[in-house]
Amino acid sequence: MECELKNILLRPGDQLKIQGIVVSDANRFQIDLGADSDNLALHFNPRFKDETVIVCNSKHESTWGDEERHDRNPYHPGTTMKVRVKMTGNLFEVELPDGEEIQFPNREGLDVISYVRIKGDFKLTSFKIY
Structure with missing residues (x-):
């Protein structure tokens, strides 16, 4: 599954709530927030198969951070x-x-999030910005 939203407006103080179903044979899924697919302020990536962890990262001009x-x-x-x-x-x-709660720094220093992508072994049922 992949859901990509462009030209949205998420500002400091706003919240994003995502609900769905992790598919039964899931390997991983991701939630990306940023300016576009090459500039992500938050990459949230739960993994299940080879390792059971949550990885958070950022991407600047197509290059991943730590x-x-x-x-x-x-x-x-x-x-x-x-x-x-x-x-x-x-x-x-x-x-x-x-x-x-996981806290992850806004390494990109973005004042506005205009791009959201939800991708992977996940069935989206609800998406809300408030």
């Missing part, structure tokens, strides 16, 4: 899940379903 790896991955193949991302300006706060 990965931040989180060993706690509360998502599981075959389950319904939700993720809430809040943009505070200098960082992203990603609320996980178990109540934990």
